[in-house]
Ligand SMILES: O=c1ccn([C@H]2C[C@H](O)[C@@H](CO)O2)c(=O)[nH]1
């Protein structure tokens with residue numbers, strides 16, 4: 164079920180720009196109609212401007228008008244499944260349904276399956292009209 168999505172994230176990871184951390188991350192998101200959009204982390208000499216793979220992917224999709232997300236995968240060369248940072252969890256909570264599945268993995272294919280709400284319980288959201 165997640166194999167194709169993880170493969171897209173794995174491919175995107177190879178494009179990561181990481182001269183500072185050397186830690187390459189790839190992410191991919193699938194829409195309900197089956198479109199897959201992927202992204203990688205892009206770093207900057209002004210470290211605070213580094214953009215994670217998760218946010219690159221979500222912002223790429225959103226800016227192309229693709230918003231009906233069904234599932235997301237994230238991959239890195241980490242000991243266990245990669246764990247998204249707080250900023251990305253907050254952005255996921257804003258742009259994805261809370262129940263959306265998120266599969267976190269690594270190059271050894273250790274997997275941790277969770278949801279957006281599972282990654283950020285009791286997260287902050289503005290009230291919707
Ligand atoms: O889930 C994660 C964790 C880290 N990073 C990036 C940010 C930075 O470029 C590098 C080291 O933190 O990895 C991601 O892209 N996604």
Ligand SMILES: [Zn+2]
Nearest residue numbers: 215247248251
């Ligand atoms: Zn992040």
